[in-house]
Amino acid sequence: MAYRLLGRATLLGAGLGMALSGAAVSGTYDITVDRIEIDTGDFTKTGIGYNGSQTPTVLRFREGEEVTINVTNNLSEETSIHWHGLILPFDQDGVPEISYDGIAPGETFTHRFPIVQSGTYWFHSHSGFQEPDGAYGAIIIEPEGRPLARFDKEYVVQLTDKHPHSGDRIMRNLKMSADYYNREQRTLFDFISDASENGVGATLEERRMWGEMRMMPTDIEDVQGFTPLINGLGPDQNWTGLFEKGERVLLRFINSSAMTYFDVRIPGLKMTVVAADGNPVQPVPVDEFRIGVAETYDVIVRPRTEDAHTIFAESMGRTAYARGTLAVREGLEAPVPELRESPRLTMADMGMDHGSMAGMDHSAMTGGQDGEHTMPDGTTMKGMDHGSMAGMDHSTMGGEHTMADGTTMKGMDHGSMAGMDHGSMGMSTGDPFYAAGSGLVPKAANGGKFLSYADLKAAKPLYEDRDATREIELRLTGNMERYIWSINGVKYEDADPIVLNYGERVRFKFVNETMMTHPMHLHGMWSILDNDNGKWDPVKHTVSVSPGTTVFMETEVDAPGQWAFHCHLSYHAAAGMFRKVVVVGGPEDQRAELDPVSGG
């Protein structure tokens, strides 16, 4: 093999060490899947809980351990558990119809796999909408060597967006009316205030533009009306983590939401990010960070006084917040900030601001949807069909476009765009992982440092850096009005699997042609985010792709079998933004028994 799997080598070493010491660690864990009553403080509902509780179960493993996990299904429907972020044999991955048949009501399924990594991960049902209904828990894996940072105490901070409606009902409502849960739409009053700020003409023009597209700048959270929870507790129930003055506290943030990104801060405390998606990163001190659905971030905080501190996690659309407290004893509270103003998508998020659209490779983009986009000057562009856009007469788009918010889009210099390289992406916005001029670019509440994907550098790269052997383009596509989400314009039901060859390093190119942010999760193999840090590119399991951007990630194809690959927003995955990945080849004994069709 041309390259060395550092991870595997380490594992081998660990195995050898254990063999020599004669003490292979193994542990048995039991999980029951139960129908429970959930109380968020705002409402109660029937949902699902592991081990009969709305407090998420925390599994604590050791790197090198052989785990046996007995999952007993006490529901009246099939269930499953996916071990999110864990590297394991594909038949243990817990995805019905891809890894195994699922777990029938009343049955116990026994998972057995070795733990070959360390860090913060989580687990959740991969059946129906059981995860939004409450079927999620946390996994902490202690490393064999030194901990990733020095800390005195540690807490899991597991976020979710608990909704009063069942997952099935939410999906049905979205299919009936895609804006069913959007209560942040622009109203007459917004019109009046915009008009008084920008003039009636400009406001009308801006409204007309969005109306032409039949899209809304408020489409940031599909599903609103939820109560965010921290470790199963609503804002009023105030989950509290205790510390003593001067202690270093490791907070393991996990976003187990169905649909919601959170912006997390702890007013008064600097947070130092030491791991992302379980893997150690070179520490980054920040004031605030955005956690995508399914991501995890480990941060260290060090309160130097006895003051209580609020853990404040605002939803990205600013419709709700999770709240907990760090304090020296139970019952203490710190001020709870107000929700900030809701962001609005801009034309940049629609992929329309081509003048500054960063790093987009137009020639390689092929059209997916039709529909028309009308620019303020009255020219019409075919929907998201960037392929045909490349051939249009750009001269009609020259001059200045004035947006309702007063910003102007300069005439577009397509000539220079061709030469745009990844490195210069989005220098104007400050965060290359948002479209230049995006309405979603986050800012720290205290004016300080907001974590960017660009800041993440692997502390211990798992693989040697090498060129990818192949590039696969995945356009993230959808039809908001019909609530159909897809990849390359094809939804899961109609799609062929993505076939990868064992031993190759695949470069995935995500082109987000929708106006929503998609956290893309590949099962079974690591996602090395290309954030221009070369050999230090961080190793993740979930890569968030903002609207109007192109993001690359690379995967060393080192896990035989078949795997799921999908947007981790529950209702997007269910609506079709999902693929099966088949890895062909690899060690004989680990190969999947693939049906000939999907294996082709």
Add this chain to the structure above:
Amino acid sequence: MFRTTATRAISAALTLSISTVALPASAGPGHGATEAGEPGKASEVSRTITVSMGDNYYEPETISVQEGETVRFVVKNDGTLVHEFNIGTAKMLMDHAPEMQMMVDHGVLEADRINHEAAKAMQASMGHGEHKMPNAALLEPGQTGEVVWKFPEHAELEFGCTVPGHYEAGMVGDFKLTH
């Protein structure tokens, strides 16, 4: 764990053996003197202490020194990232962090190397860039450096790495000043 304990044992033994040596009289604050002490003279070094820097930790994490003692620290970067061995009070170390952040922002401080070209550019544009501080050694992976330091009579001192984030992640150790 084993190595840490062993190192601690050695440093304890050194401390004991050195305690019998007569200490030079305090020379008063000279050039570079701070509340953390001052640059030591090679001729006054009473002993050498070896410190290993790993990825975001030191070995040992606690070092005992005599008040007023001049110590030669031989610091080896055994990690894969750039690290620093910087002697100061907690406040001094924290105050140094923004400068280091600026070096990162200007591309002077890369993850595993010090970019001297970028440092020159920063020097040219901002009037300051790389500078050698007598109380600190900033080292690329594999490099070994030296700090000769004369400790004061009374102080609460730490040694820490002010590469952004490292200190916060726990790359800090304590000096125990004893009579």
Add this chain to the structure above:
Amino acid sequence: MDRGTVLAGAIAPALLMALPAAADPLVWGFQAEQNEYRVTDGDNVYAWDFDAFIGTDEARFVWRSEGEYAFGEDAFETLENQARVQVPISDFWDAVAGVRLDTPSGPDRVFGVIGLHGLAPQFIETDIDFFIADDPAFRFEIEYEGLITNRIILTPSFELDLPFTDDEEIGLGGFGPSMELGLRLSYDLVDRAIAPYVGVHYERSFGESSLLAQREGENPGAVFFVVGARLQF
């Protein structure tokens, strides 16, 4: 049997063939845009206009029902049920085919239906239907939800019915259109499931149809005050 029925009978099965074998999950729903009591100085009326649907992303079967029951006369002024199949043909538009059955108090009528249903630019909910029978007709309906707030919604609506031939038995004159204008102010009381509203509803017929109404001693135009509740579940 008239031509419309034959045509619809031929089209509907073809559209149903588009239904996938078992791929997509079924979704269903019920949406009543009008469900109201209409008060006027003449005869008060209960009226409804709802869609009940079941289907997938590829095709939906819709039962569309509209009716007006006049209390004074104790009679259905209109009673219209359609069985429609909707199939997406673009991002925002569905093609429609189906059957319409009118069974008011009085003579019955059967039509085949071919139409378009979708969202026009500026978020205008639109239906364009051709009703195919011996006495064919055309209908154009639009509706817009204007958000005063995110829960208080002002909904203007417009409907135009245009018969192409005389059908004196049911009071329609060829190319004598009838029109409905509505303005309803609703409040989303329970999610979007129940939204009580008040509003005005104006009906008027023109041309031949208007003359026919006048001959029957009816007023060709009428204004109603309406109170009702939009339903969606």
